[in-house]
Amino acid sequence: MRFSSLHVAALGLGFAASAAAQDSTFEPPDFNVTLALIDQGVNVSALPELDSLTKRSSLSACSIACDTLRILFGSSNVIEQGNQGYTAFTNAYWSVQQENIDPYCIFKPTSATQVSISILLSRLTQCPFAAKSGGHAAFAGASNIQGGITMSLEKLNTIKLSSDKKTADIGPGNTWFNVYTALQPAGVTVIGGRVSPIGVGGLTTGGGISFFSNIYGWACDNVVSYEVVTASGVIVTASATQNKDLFFALRGGGNNFGIVTKFTLNAIPLPGGLMWGGGRVILEDQFDAVVDAFYNVGVNSPQDPNAAQILSFAYAQSADLNLAAADLQYAQPVANAPIFSEYLSIPAISDTTKVRTLADLTQEFNASNPDGLRETYWAATYKLNKNHTASVRDIFFEELDSIKDAAGLVPAATLQVITEGQLAAMTQNGGNPLGLSASAGPFLLLNMNMMWTNAADDTRILQANKRIIDRTVALAQSMGLYEDYIYMNYASQFQDVIASYGSTNKAKLKSTAAKYDPTGVFQTLQPGYFKLNGPPSPSGP
Numbered sequence: 001m002r003f004s005s006l007h008v009a010a011l012g013l014g015f016a017a018s019a020a021a022q023d024s025t026f027e028p029p030d031f032n033v034t035l036a037l038i039d040q041g042v043n044v045s046a047l048p049e050l051d052s053l054t055k056r057s058s059l060s061a062c063s064i065a066c067d068t069l070r071i072l073f074g075s076s077n078v079i080e081q082g083n084q085g086y087t088a089f090t091n092a093y094w095s096v097q098q099e100n101i102d103p104y105c106i107f108k109p110t111s112a113t114q115v116s117i118s119i120l121l122s123r124l125t126q127c128p129f130a131a132k133s134g135g136h137a138a139f140a141g142a143s144n145i146q147g148g149i150t151m152s153l154e155k156l157n158t159i160k161l162s163s164d165k166k167t168a169d170i171g172p173g174n175t176w177f178n179v180y181t182a183l184q185p186a187g188v189t190v191i192g193g194r195v196s197p198i199g200v201g202g203l204t205t206g207g208g209i210s211f212f213s214n215i216y217g218w219a220c221d222n223v224v225s226y227e228v229v230t231a232s233g234v235i236v237t238a239s240a241t242q243n244k245d246l247f248f249a250l251r252g253g254g255n256n257f258g259i260v261t262k263f264t265l266n267a268i269p270l271p272g273g274l275m276w277g278g279g280r281v282i283l284e285d286q287f288d289a290v291v292d293a294f295y296n297v298g299v300n301s302p303q304d305p306n307a308a309q310i311l312s313f314a315y316a317q318s319a320d321l322n323l324a325a326a327d328l329q330y331a332q333p334v335a336n337a338p339i340f341s342e343y344l345s346i347p348a349i350s351d352t353t354k355v356r357t358l359a360d361l362t363q364e365f366n367a368s369n370p371d372g373l374r375e376t377y378w379a380a381t382y383k384l385n386k387n388h389t390a391s392v393r394d395i396f397f398e399e400l401d402s403i404k405d406a407a408g409l410v411p412a413a414t415l416q417v418i419t420e421g422q423l424a425a426m427t428q429n430g431g432n433p434l435g436l437s438a439s440a441g442p443f444l445l446l447n448m449n450m451m452w453t454n455a456a457d458d459t460r461i462l463q464a465n466k467r468i469i470d471r472t473v474a475l476a477q478s479m480g481l482y483e484d485y486i487y488m489n490y491a492s493q494f495q496d497v498i499a500s501y502g503s504t505n506k507a508k509l510k511s512t513a514a515k516y517d518p519t520g521v522f523q524t525l526q527p528g529y530f531k532l533n534g535p536p537s538p539s540g541p
């Protein structure tokens with residue numbers, strides 16, 4: 001390659017950017033990307049393609065940006081279309097909709113500095129980018145980008161427990177399975193995802209509900225500090241004492257502020273990694289009893305916050321059966337805790353509950369969430385009320401009628417309670433931007449989720465999901481139960497997540513973005529996922 005001899009020279013300038021631009025104007029109006037790249041060790045005028053960039057058409061922007069990344073960081077870290085490893089990479093997304101996106105190149109940075117250089121090269125060339133952690137966001141373009149740079153964070157995979165075992169540094173390239181498995185020998189864990197291959201990055205920046213959240217709160221409320229690469233390429237720490245506004249924004253604000261290259265998380269004790277959990281599958285004649293048990297475990301949570309639950313109403317297409325799956329967990333290796341007695345008295349046609357490790361439980365969930373299918377996720381929140389919960393179930397089954405013949409359909413209405421304990425923990429560290437008030441809770445959180453096989457069924461399936469959300473929300477409004485909060489990690493591309501945080505929080509997030517990213521790099525050059533001014537597909541399915 002004609003640039004290869006420049007590799008060393010271009011990187012030979014030293015790395016001085018982290019300390020720069022720490023004054024009151026985070027990114028000055030006359031910010032010069034070329035000079036910022038020089039600060040990061042990349043001399044643009046030594047790279048002929050970049051040097052003549054202004055003379056080229058914008059179509060070649062990503063070709064230039066990707067070539068430059070390859071020259072700087074080698075072809076093992078930069079994979080262009082048609083090259084070995086490209087298809088294996090895109091095929092590894094969870095949903096087919098994300099697999100079907102073809103980036104110009106895949107970049108696998110090995111350090112925060114490399115992330116910084118990639119962002120600056122995107123700014124210089126105007127080549128758009130996306131960042132991928134675990135790749136489990138369902139809709140197209142959430143963590144992959146057509147014709148742009150998909151930055152896969154997989155090589156930022158630190159897992160390092162502090163010597164006092166109070167915190168752990170975790171890279172965004174990890175899955176929760178890696179994290180739990182690595183921490184288990186030390187008898188600790190962190191607040192993270194419940195299904196093994198979910199990424200640390202997406203789950204934690206959007207909220208993060210764990211098996212332990214009734215005791216400790218959500219993942220975002222257990223972040224001690226973030227290492228973040230900002231739009232100007234400057235690498236900062238956001239914590240309760242440094243860049244507090246950014247710390248607040250990142251605890252649920254998603255990908256709007258920077259790319260997190262390291263999370264320092266609270267570590268919690270979990271001797272041997274052991275807990276109790278599993279799923280009980282229940283037939284339709286017990287559905288009212290199931291709603292009663294769900295409601296009671298939810299409202300009684302403060303009496304035993306070790307207990308957690310996820311209740312899914314579902315349809316087994318091959319057997320033409322409506323079912324409920326009650327997934328129950330206990331944060332200690334104790335079987336059949338008294339708080340679950342109502343659930344346990346309901347006859348089950350199968351039961352996998354047992355004392356097991358956290359990592360093992362996340363693998364059981366993985367088996368029921370295979371990749372390679374079309375997927376949609378939707379979210380809504382309401383004040384918890386037993387009658388309304390039963391109506392959510394009934395509305396789900398009613399709307400299912402029009403789509404239950406869709407090939408390969410696996411539909412579920414998954415219910416969780418945002419408990420008093422979870423809400424109380426949201427006030428630590430000065431609060432988060434989600435806008436959930438403890439005094440209005442507990443809440444019912446609905447996650448509509450469906451898998452299917454044929455693209456021809458997309459529209460009717462998405463529309464059925466929208467009707468379920470709209471009808472359950474309208475009913476909640478009529479019952480005085482509506483809560484205007486849409487959980488980012490479960491939301492569809494049609495739902496305005498940031499607006500649902502409330503106008504005060506939205507305004508705070510926008511002013512924080514204006515400070516750290518005044519030109520809106522994370523709004524426009526990184527167009528995927530939930531933006532400050534709206535969702536990716538505001539007009540609906």
Ligand SMILES: Cc1cc2nc3c(=O)[nH]c(=O)nc-3n(C[C@H](O)[C@H](O)[C@H](O)COP(=O)(O)OP(=O)(O)OC[C@H]3O[C@@H](n4cnc5c(N)ncnc54)[C@H](O)[C@@H]3O)c2cc1C
Pocket residue numbers: 094130131132133134135136137138142143153172192193194195197198199200201202203204205206207208209210254255258259260261369489490528529
């Ligand atoms: C099977 C399954 C199980 C789930 N279980 C849970 C659960 O137990 N609890 C829960 O709360 N949620 C759960 N979710 C929802 C999950 O939190 C979201 O899908 C989340 O977005 C997945 O994160 P990811 O890193 O795998 O996804 P990705 O698709 O890689 O990322 C999602 C978004 O986050 C951005 N992002 C990722 N990393 C970073 C970073 N380091 N800095 C800035 N932005 C970043 C990406 O750019 C993208 O826009 C589950 C989802 C699925 C499909």
Ligand SMILES: *[C@@H]1O[C@H](CO)[C@@H](O)[C@H](O)[C@H]1NC(C)=O
Pocket residue numbers: 032033034035
């Ligand atoms: C940025 O700095 C470089 C190097 O000093 C200079 O050539 C270029 O004109 C500057 N760009 C802008 C937009 O000011």
Ligand SMILES: *[C@@H]1O[C@H](CO)[C@@H](O)[C@H](O)[C@H]1NC(C)=O
Pocket residue numbers: 013038043044045046
């Ligand atoms: C960048 O490269 C050009 C061309 O090779 C050279 O003239 C210039 O001195 C270099 N700049 C820096 C800051 O090293």
Ligand SMILES: *[C@@H]1O[C@H](CO)[C@@H](O)[C@H](O)[C@H]1NC(C)=O
Pocket residue numbers: 175177196197363366367369370371
């Ligand atoms: C989760 O299941 C998929 C199969 O759908 C498998 O490829 C993957 O390795 C599993 N993940 C983990 C972390 O075990």
Ligand SMILES: *[C@@H]1O[C@H](CO)[C@@H](O)[C@H](O)[C@H]1NC(C)=O
Pocket residue numbers: 385386387
């Ligand atoms: C629930 O519905 C039942 C029967 O329709 C009614 O008697 C009861 O008052 C309702 N409870 C609440 C909390 O709305």
